[in-house]
């Protein structure tokens with residue numbers, strides 16, 4: 001049988017796992033969700049949830065994957081009687097996420113090109129238009145949107161084709177340190193702009209009022225964000241865990257991934273929010289406008305240097321997004337590769353990568369054509385009245401948001417909830433401890449805490465997050 005090549009080094013694994021975790025969720029989602037959910041209060045809830053749920057689910061997924069050495073679908077089939085089907089949920093969701101993830105990745109490609117145009121004074125720059133106008137024009141240009149989206153899908157597929165060791169590990173080992181350096185450069189620039197202090201105050205001055213006013217909403221948003229940002233509840237960490245050997249310390253690595261992801265989210269906040277506040281003291285800190293409109297305005301105002309910063313910034317976002325999208329595609333590809341290997345069909349990775357990417361492309365094209373709702377395509381919650389789109393729901397007003405809400409808001413917390421029930425009550429939490437301690441010298445010091453969380457605290461919080469998301473969806 002074909003040998004299943006896993007990660008070569010712990011560093012490579014960490015870069016791949018942190019690469020999966022650090023993505024648009026950190027750079028795009030975190031700052032604007034923090035912006036519209038009370039700043040500091042959101043941060044506090046987020047950190048508590050990461051400790052009580054994120055850590056538990058991360059350790060569990062990595063351990064389950066390493067135990068079976070198989071992708072998400074097989075892992076659940078091997079381990080559980082009652083939750084055999086759960087792997088399918090975990091494999092279906094990456095399609096949904098990839099659809100809008102690649103669309104957004106494509107937008108970043110476009111913006112990098114745009115800033116390059118500005119640098120060399122070419123016609124494909126912003127041509128003196130405001131950030132708002134540039135964004136709208138791009139959203140209405142469906143062909144361009146689709147082309148950039150598909151380029152992003154293609155780049156993702158090319159790396160996944162190279163396999164874990166030759167593709168993903170190699171790319172992330174170089175890409176992640178590079179991303180970190182670029183992020184530091186952008187933070188220095190952003191925090192030294194006149195007026196940047198307001199943004200810093202907004203992030204770090206304690207204010208718990210929003211929690212009193214709308215606790216469930218903040219909890220639900222922070223919970224969804226936490227799952228998304230840590231790449232949980234979706235089979236990614238099961239898949240990456242299955243490529244780990246017994247010598248690697250899951251407990252320690254899970255902690256590192258969690259801490260790195262949170263630090264990068266905060267750093268992204270520092271890169272984005274002070275600049276946004278400096279330029280726009282009213283603090284229009286929500287949605288797509290933050291990353292594509294507000295920041296582009298910041299770069300435009302800085303002249304030629306601005307174009308250089310723009311290129312560096314969007315390149316950074318593209319890197320972050322690609323190291324995440326490859327992890328999502330890998331979930332699907334691993335499943336089919338394992339199946340083929342079990343049937344003795346040999347290494348079919350390249351073919352499966354292409355097929356999976358083609359399937360993703362279909363959904364991605366839909367999201368790109370919609371252009372964040374600018375180009376007007378039907379979504380649940382939107383009706384055409386006398387030629388004008390009217391919204392009957394507040395949340396899902398374009399395909400992108402709809403897929404986002406479906407995956408991040410419902411499928412991830414649900415998947416994680418069921419996984420905790422499976423571990424806590426069907427398999428017993430000692431499966432996880434045994435796996436972690438299976439190599440001499442590895443101790444699961446937090447076992448008491450883990451047991452309590454996986455049985456009671458995490459499922460309860462998941463239920464609250466789910467409830468809050470569903471409520472926000474329908475109201």
Ligand code: TRP
Pocket residue numbers: 020021022023024025026097227228229230231232233234236324325327328
């Ligand atoms: N964590 C990534 C981000 O923050 C997105 C992501 C990658 C993801 N893989 C995932 C989200 C798996 C959920 C599940 O942008």
